Amino acid sequence: xxxxxxxxxxxxxxxxxxxxxxxxxxxxxxxxxxxxxxxxxxxxxxxxxxxxxxxxxxxxxxxxxxxxxxxxxxxxxxxxxxxxxxxxxxxxxxxxxxxxxxxxxxxxxxxxxxx
Numbered sequence: 001x002x003x004x005x006x007x008x009x010x011x012x013x014x015x016x017x018x019x020x021x022x023x024x025x026x027x028x029x030x031x032x033x034x035x036x037x038x039x040x041x042x043x044x045x046x047x048x049x050x051x052x053x054x055x056x057x058x059x060x061x062x063x064x065x066x067x068x069x070x071x072x073x074x075x076x077x078x079x080x081x082x083x084x085x086x087x088x089x090x091x092x093x094x095x096x097x098x099x100x101x102x103x104x105x106x107x108x109x110x111x112x113x114x115x
Contacts, residue, residue, distance in 0.1 A: 032114050034066050037073040045074070045109075048102055049083065058087035060111040061097050070100075071111040 049056060056078060060071035071088040078085045097112025 035070040035114065037070065037077055042077055045078070046081065048104075049078075050107065052081070052083050054107060055084045055086055057089060057106070057108040058085060058111070059089040059091045059108060061113060062090040062092050064113050067111045067113060071109075074109060074111070 058071050058075050058078070060067040068088060068090065075085050075088055091110075097110055099112060099115040101110045101112075102108070103110065
């Protein structure tokens with residue numbers, strides 16, 4: 001067996017705090033967990049967005065995979081709700097983008113890094 005194979009089979013001991021059932025199986029998130037589009041955020045999006053016939057653009061910060069994944073969740077949800085969605089566009093801004101922002105003037109949802 002090659003030395004690389006030994007590392008692939010290493011055992012890691014992980015202690016979970018405040019876990020609500022289930023198992024920590026093979027994936028441990030260090031730091032903040034990724035954002036998930038939950039029912040509260042879905043309801044909020046449906047309340048703030050204009051009619052389904054207007055185009056909505058969803059963009060995320062280039063190089064931030066967590067932001068891009070969250071933006072994709074938003075796109076998928078809006079498409080399922082029959083919105084005219086453009087994106088996910090990967091963008092570079094002159095100032096850092098934190099959290100998520102809706103720009104009503106141009107119907108754009110901008111997803112930045114976790115605040």
